[in-house]
Amino acid sequence: MTLAQDDGPEPGGDDLFAAEYVLGVLDADEREIASRRIDADATFARLVDAWEARLSPMAAAYPETEPPIRVKEALDRRLFVAEPRSGLWSSLAFWRGLAAASVAALAITIAVPYLNPPVEPPRLVASLTADGSDVRYLAVYDAAHRKIGLSHVSGERAAGKDFELWMIEGKNAPVSMGIIPAGQIAHMTIAPAVQEKLAQGAVLAVSLEPAGGSPTGQPTGPVVAAGDLKSI
Amino acid sequence: MKDRAAFDLLYRQTSAKLFGVCLRVLKDRGEAEEALQEVFVKIWTKADRFAVSELSPISWLVAIARNHAIDRIRARREPATYIDAALEVADPAPGPEAAVVAGGESERIYRCLDELEKDRAAAVRGAYLQGESYAELAVRHGVPLNTMRTWLRRSLLKLRECLER
Structure with a gap:
């Protein structure tokens, strides 16, 4: 075998490591290292992307094969039914904040059906995210108690800045709901004027503002997360 | 609900290709089905990553499917058994692939592969x-x-040098 005696030094370096990852020849441990670096190191991620682009024409050789319908059915269950529930259940800390109110509400619901027709107070959730931003909040609106609970998932505010929460309803100008208190879980009381318009389909948005909030009454900084309220 | 319609469209347009990728790498229908499911969950939850990638949408999706399927076979195979598996796998002949090649970019990479020694290209x-x-x-x-x-x-x-020539 003459191949082992190829001339020249052994090639190496990040670019080749990226190439080997894309080609698919690395073992499990090496692939784990590469995939961590893709997440943590933008320069390395770009090298990987460039190799994906170079080699991707070979993917034309993969024949298209229709998957069985059960795959789609399982995905629908997983993404659109099961996940929101497990997502909420997994943020138990968030629910704990609303627990006292819920228990009180439950007691009333049990005791009062004889007096009032049972009216389910709307409970709406919104997942707040935005492209190009790592700020994420999960918001739950408890109409019965005029409260909004915010679970801070990720993304820090810059020094000397505050996150301000806005409601956008239809084509109307954003209405401030106040500065979001720092911390993992934040509770905000909703002003009656805002509550009137806060319903399913309304958009909640978070903007980055000077400390103390927008000086103009309208968002002045970038919107770092937004999402519409959905009924649960 | 809007999200769900978008997902349905994405799935309709790409699932056959991505299933082809999973099948080819995993060579097991049941496992390929599981992998395909995981791939779509990944795509759906990591869609924001696409914004920072310079790849075309379908290349990005294929890359996710390929990498996921490869991670799966690496996790599945013990060192001793993957040697057996390697012995069972037939040499991928250039024939069927060349037949699928539509031209353009694919043609170019196959031309560059042709410049390599035969067994290395394989x-x-x-x-x-x-x-x-x-x-x-x-x-x-x-x-x-x-x-x-x-x-x-x-x-x-050599491939890179040829592609950039």
Whole structure:
């Protein structure tokens, strides 16, 4: 075998490591290292992307094969039914904040059906995210108690800045709901004027503002997360 | 609900291709179905990553499917058994692939692969399309692991040089 005696030094370096990852020849441990670096190191991620682009024409050789319908059915269950529930259940800390109110509400619901027709107070959730931003909040609106609970998932505010929460309803100008208190879980009381318009389909948005909030009454900084309220 | 319509569309347009990727790499229908499911969950929850990638949408999706399927076979195979698996896998012939090649970019990469020695080009194709590891390729081509590593690294550099020419 003459191949082992190829001339020249052994090639190496990040670019080749990226190439080997894309080609698919690395073992499990090496692939784990590469995939961590893709997440943590933008320069390395770009090298990987460039190799994906170079080699991707070979993917034309993969024949298209229709998957069985059960795959789609399982995905629908997983993404659109099961996940929101497990997502909420997994943020138990968030629910704990609303627990006292819920228990009180439950007691009333049990005791009062004889007096009032049972009216389910709307409970709406919104997942707040935005492209190009790592700020994420999960918001739950408890109409019965005029409260909004915010679970801070990720993304820090810059020094000397505050996150301000806005409601956008239809084509109307954003209405401030106040500065979001720092911390993992934040509770905000909703002003009656805002509550009137806060319903399913309304958009909640978070903007980055000077400390103390927008000086103009309208968002002045970038919107770092937004999402519409959905009924649960 | 809007999200769900978008997902349905994405699934309709891409699932056959991505299933083809999973099947080819995993060579097991049940496992490919599971992998496809995981791939779509990944795509759906990591869609924001696409914004920072320079790849075309379908290349990005194929990359996610390929990498996921390859991670799965690496996790599945113990070192001792993947040598057996390597021995069972037939050499990927250039024939059927060449037939699928539509032209343009694909034609160019196959022209560049043709500039490599025949067995090295076959190793590159086998690695890319089936996710074969250095260890598997070394066994199948009957060369030491380090030789295979050197072969493929040099081949990758030559490929890049040819593609950028």
